[in-house]
Amino acid sequence: MQATRFVETNDGRVGLDQFASRPHDALAAALQQELDAVNTLINEKMSSRHAPRIPEVTAHLVGAGGKRLRPMLTLAAAKLCGYAGGYHIHLAATVEFIHTATLLHDDVVDESKQRRGRPTANLLWDNQSSVLVGDYLFARAFQLMVEPGNLRVLDILAGASSTIAEGEVLQLTVAQDIKTSEETYLQVIRGKTAALFSAATQSGAVLAEAPEEHVEALFTYGDALGVAFQMADDLLDYGGDSAQTGKNVGDDFRERKLTLPVIRAIAAADDTERAFWERTIGRGKQAEGDLEQALALMDKHGTLESTRKTAHDWSQKARDALTVLPESDLRTILSDLAAYVVSRLT
Amino acid sequence: MQATRFVETNDGRVGLDQFASRPHDALAAALQQELDAVNTLINEKMSSRHAPRIPEVTAHLVGAGGKRLRPMLTLAAAKLCGYAGGYHIHLAATVEFIHTATLLHDDVVDESKQRRGRPTANLLWDNQSSVLVGDYLFARAFQLMVEPGNLRVLDILAGASSTIAEGEVLQLTVAQDIKTSEETYLQVIRGKTAALFSAATQSGAVLAEAPEEHVEALFTYGDALGVAFQMADDLLDYGGDSAQTGKNVGDDFRERKLTLPVIRAIAAADDTERAFWERTIGRGKQAEGDLEQALALMDKHGTLESTRKTAHDWSQKARDALTVLPESDLRTILSDLAAYVVSRLT
Structure with missing residues (x-):
């Protein structure tokens, strides 16, 4: 039996994943090693020395059910074009951070209660946290994307x-x-x-x-x-x-x-x-x-x-x-x- | 009689401007030409081809009573260090956009009703507009700051x-x-x-x-x-x-x-x-x-x-x-x- 997977669009709806079958899985398999590196980098960069609320909120969203479609597109494009360096990992994490930031803000804007089959961050914490953690992730995305130079x-x-x-x-x-x-x-x-x-x-x-x-x-x-x-x-x-x-x-x-x-x-x-x-x-x-x-x-x-x-x-x-x-x-x-x-x- | 001026801190309070007297005015006078260029660039970059709500909300905040302290600091620092190029204008506008974006979001977070002696954007329009226009300005800030290279x-x-x-x-x-x-x-x-x-x-x-x-x-x-x-x-x-x-x-x-x-x-x-x-x-x-x-x-x-x-x-x-x-x-x-x-x- 195949596990149920969810995908979300920016308007906060949750549906069974259109990509749950072959092409998405094939992409994940082809990029497994890079994807692991992206996840490691995301976990590292979503931390905050001073405000533990930030990784809590981020992990709720990033950790749960995200299928990393956008970062996979970055990784695939770089590889298709013969990229041999290591910065596609940064770029892929950047893209996921931008995506996550927009999801947090969209859920505030739409007053959404559910995403990826779970309560939204604005419901579990509050709108303030969603707005500010979104801002933080957006800023982190820019910090990350500066690195490849x-x-x-x-x-x-x-x-x-x-x-x-x-x-x-x-x-x-x-x-x-x-x-x-x-x-x-x-x-x-x-x-x-x-x-x-x-x-x-x-x-x-x-x-x-x-x-x-x-x-x-x-x-x-x-x-x-x-x-x-x-x-x-x-x-x-x-x-x-x-x-x-x-x-x-x-x-x-x-x-x-x-x-x-x-x-x-x-x-x-x-x-x-x-x-x-x-x-x-x-x-x-x-x-x-x-x-x-x-x-x-x-x-x-x-x-x-x-x-x-x-x-x-x-x-x-x-x-x-x-x-x-x-x-x-x-x-x-x-x-x-x-x-x-x-x-x-x- | 001196005109009343307002300054705001990020927690949304409005007070008589601490900088209304000499040093701030002296700074503005010393940087008048550059400051005009910054204002022109801000007006140009806050426009949106597709969403007129964006310049409306931005103008409400940027146009009214902002004293451009932060952009003046950028201009002054560049000049003090003998900068002879033109990109300090972009940088100053970037700094003002980041500032404006944080004000928009802070007013949502604090549920503020007044800023710079006027109703806040979240009150005049809605929280959604403040969150999203803030995001737009933040993104524009990054676009602007890429230009100097x-x-x-x-x-x-x-x-x-x-x-x-x-x-x-x-x-x-x-x-x-x-x-x-x-x-x-x-x-x-x-x-x-x-x-x-x-x-x-x-x-x-x-x-x-x-x-x-x-x-x-x-x-x-x-x-x-x-x-x-x-x-x-x-x-x-x-x-x-x-x-x-x-x-x-x-x-x-x-x-x-x-x-x-x-x-x-x-x-x-x-x-x-x-x-x-x-x-x-x-x-x-x-x-x-x-x-x-x-x-x-x-x-x-x-x-x-x-x-x-x-x-x-x-x-x-x-x-x-x-x-x-x-x-x-x-x-x-x-x-x-x-x-x-x-x-x-x-």
């Missing part, structure tokens, strides 16, 4: 951090606004998911001093993987098997989130339908049967199907990007990973 | 950022604990105030490629200035003229803060006095007349006087540190500034 890597990761924060602010300000465009949606999910994926892969390639063509390919791979991943996640909210996804169908609808299938259904809506979306999402006046009606409208306009197609296109884009890199087992695993992300969207 | 500068500022967060977490966890030691108090105020002061001055010197002796001197100056500044602030809470300080005597006592005069009074307490502190600070059971009793105990053990003496010692330490640097008007102003910080503690 590569200014372009610093620029990439600092840029990603600002894109992440910008995406979160954008999500906050467009929440429940039924005029949200596809472009805005893409900007939000880039901030929420894809920016750190692409920074993880691109910075690994830059560290390895790969040719510009390979750096660009790995950026594109990370970006497209992140977009496909988040789109699939948003789509499964309306169609996934809750036993498999660990989520309830319609959570996003109840939380009035403007995800792609809804944005497209609103774009295609007639006046009556528009009034429905304005009432349920815009004003949050939801009644029995509204979720079924929302699903029927998405079905009528084919937006679940078209979103599935778009997610597959992004997955394909990620796989295509890899083809400029030399063939290797690692490249195959990364390609499989991109395929796997959308494989449940039948 | 000086890895040691990056290391100093990343290190200061982690000390700031660590100090804040420490303050949170020792709050209302009457066993708090002087050492812990020093650690807390280093995080809260002195770490960014010393990083501001030290990084300016490093950017200028000053000899190590000068770098160290400017670090010590910033550190000691910050410690003296915060100690004076904590002391004035128990003895300042509220018409002059804009604060009410005893705010820290009512908020059960372990500042130096209290820590020393507790260290000297007999059993009865200890029970008093345990009740009023430890358990927060305060009644009419308790503030007067606290003041009487601090007076009995001479802790207001000894704290005043310690603050003066730190101020002197700051001034002494400067003596290794070549004499100049700027050096004199910095020395005056250190003297001014404690000049109200008669």
